[in-house]
Amino acid sequence: xxxxxxxxxxxxxxxxxxxxxxxxxxxxxxxxxxxxxxxxxxxxxxxxxxxxxxxxxxxxxxxxxxxxxxxxxxxxxxxxxxxxxxxxxxxxxxxxxxxxxxxxxxxxxxxxxxxxx
Amino acid sequence: xxxxxxxxxxxxxxxxxxxxxxxxxxxxxxxxxxxxxxxxxxxxxxxxxxxxxxxxxxxxxxxxxxxxxxxxxxxxxxxxxxxxxxxxxxxxxxxxxxxxxxxxxxxxxx
Numbered sequence: 001x002x003x004x005x006x007x008x009x010x011x012x013x014x015x016x017x018x019x020x021x022x023x024x025x026x027x028x029x030x031x032x033x034x035x036x037x038x039x040x041x042x043x044x045x046x047x048x049x050x051x052x053x054x055x056x057x058x059x060x061x062x063x064x065x066x067x068x069x070x071x072x073x074x075x076x077x078x079x080x081x082x083x084x085x086x087x088x089x090x091x092x093x094x095x096x097x098x099x100x101x102x103x104x105x106x107x108x109x110x111x112x113x114x115x116x117x
Numbered sequence: 118x119x120x121x122x123x124x125x126x127x128x129x130x131x132x133x134x135x136x137x138x139x140x141x142x143x144x145x146x147x148x149x150x151x152x153x154x155x156x157x158x159x160x161x162x163x164x165x166x167x168x169x170x171x172x173x174x175x176x177x178x179x180x181x182x183x184x185x186x187x188x189x190x191x192x193x194x195x196x197x198x199x200x201x202x203x204x205x206x207x208x209x210x211x212x213x214x215x216x217x218x219x220x221x222x223x224x225x226x227x
Contacts, residue, residue: 004159031213042121042205042217043160056214089158095213105165106215111158 002026004109006092012115018080021112025073025094031055032069033106034077035091043091049075082116089113119144121218123206129224134196138221140206141188150182150189151215153205160205163191196225 005024013019025032031050035043046065048056051072060067064083069075079086093106124139142150149167153160164173166182166189173180177196182189193200203222207215 033214040219042207042219043215044217045214048212048214056212091159097213105162107162108153108159113158 004092004094004107006090006109006112008112009110010113010115012117013082014117015084016081018078019082019114020079021077021090021092021114023075023077023092023109025075025092026107029094029096029107030072031095031097032075033093033095034067034075035093035108037089037091037111039088046077079114082114084116087114087116119208119210119216121206121208121216123204123218123221125221126219127222127224129226130196132196132198132225132227134225135192135194136196136223138191138193138204138206138223139188140190140218142206142208143187144208144210144216146210147184148209148211151207151209152180152189152191153207153217155203155205155220156201163204193223196223198225198227201225 007022033048034046036046037043046060047067049069052069067077089111091111092109095106121142130136149165151165152163164180169184177194180191201224203220205217205220207217
């Protein structure tokens, strides 16, 4: 079974530029998550989708971050404009459902390491 | 405020040692506690615990949850260099999202 795919793996941009990350979840997984992991910290949830609807985006900095999951499969996360403090690893995860046992077993992609100069 | 605290922050052991990693939590509506191993980028799932006192075991790794004292431990016996990683503890509440601790960085030396 193919895992969660993410691209690009690395990205270096200058502050105030824009950047986009792509995620393809495990086939059949209804729930998709984007996490931000700053060096030395645990991952922090940015946004959660159930199919193509947003379940939780309470920690997404909406003035600069946006995400969509058209057709309930692939997802993109965009930052515009980027700030120095956005340097982090952006992890995408998916799970079969959003309730009960299946909700907890999230499977993570390899992540995208973003460096903002 | 809900939180997860892991200890120690980092640990260096010799191959063959046994280690115990700690995770304490304060959560308003607790559903489950999870352990992940993060070697390079992607955290990989180890255990999910929902009931107190029931040990989960996978090879040399085991974990148990104490819902009364609000903590969990992850044990690794006969450590190997391949166990070197960051071990993340996370909880789920009423929502399915994971809230992570800062992790314990384990280094196993020869």
